[in-house]
Ligand SMILES: [Zn+2]
């Protein structure tokens with residue numbers, strides 16, 4: 065897979081949370097991270113959904129650029145989900161394979177506890193956003 069943002073090949077990275085190790089695909093250039101659906105469900109299994117607190121992220125025009133799914137064959141466009149309590153955080157997700165792309169700035173902004181708990185909160189938040197749209 066290649067990075068949806070800068071097209072560099074993604075590298076497999078392991079995130080070790082003591083309890084579990086998950087495998088994600090990370091861009092060595094822009095440091096964004098792609099999460100497959102399977103990777104998400106591993107996280108959902110171990111963490112209860114919680115609300116998310118997000119600190120300041122500078123408004124970035126590039127967050128609103130349309131990206132294409134790095135995983136699906138026909139490269140569908142990723143959908144934007146905006147955090148309900150912080151509109152500066154824009155999460156890209158694929159409606160076909162349910163993968164999620166997080167840019168580096170987004171990760172830094174939400175990293176306050178352990179990494180997996182942080183990500184679990186993002187997913188809980190995303191589920192909230194998607195449920196609301198239906
Ligand atoms: Zn990249």
Ligand SMILES: [Zn+2]
Nearest residue numbers: 133136158161
């Ligand atoms: Zn996809």
